[in-house]
Amino acid sequence: MSEELRWVDVVDVSEVWEGDLLDFEVDGEEVMIAHLDGGDLKAYQGICPHQEIALADGKWDADTSVLLCNGHNWEFDLQTGQGLNPSGCRLFEYPVRVTGEKIQVGVPQDGKRHYNRFPG
Numbered sequence: 054m055s056e057e058l059r060w061v062d063v064v065d066v067s068e069v070w071e072g073d074l075l076d077f078e079v080d081g082e083e084v085m086i087a088h089l090d091g092g093d094l095k096a097y098q099g100i101c102p103h104q105e106i107a108l109a110d111g112k113w114d115a116d117t118s119v120l121l122c123n124g125h126n127w128e129f130d131l132q133t134g135q136g137l138n139p140s141g142c143r144l145f146e147y148p149v150r151v152t153g154e155k156i157q158v159g160v161p162q163d164g165k166r167h168y169n170r171f172p173g
């Protein structure tokens with residue numbers, strides 16, 4: 054897949070601590086960044102696949118990586134973006150990298166909204 058990405062500076066890496074879950078607007082899209090236990094950074098769609106609720110407002114257990122949505126308690130594994138309950142959904146995952154002091158998110162330039170809704 055040779056999809057064109059636009060890499061966007063989102064936040065200083067020093068501002069996102071291990072165990073943090075934060076949301077940002079990136080290139081007009083709602084994106085949440087999770088700093089996983091162990092150090093990995095993940096970027097996913099910021100809005101729940103169920104309804105228009107910000108996922109970063111949910112309860113996240115950084116030890117298990119399970120996020121519980123504030124809306125109706127759907128569960129997601131933030132290691133993978135996989136829906137755990139219900140299991141048929143998956144969060145859209147953006148590429149993420151650190152360049153210098155900045156966390157950057159890669160936004161596909163395909164003209165789509167990067168938001169997986171469930172049921173589709």
Ligand code: FES
Pocket residue numbers: 101102103104105106122123124125126127
């Ligand atoms: S809005 Fe997230 S579970 Fe309903």
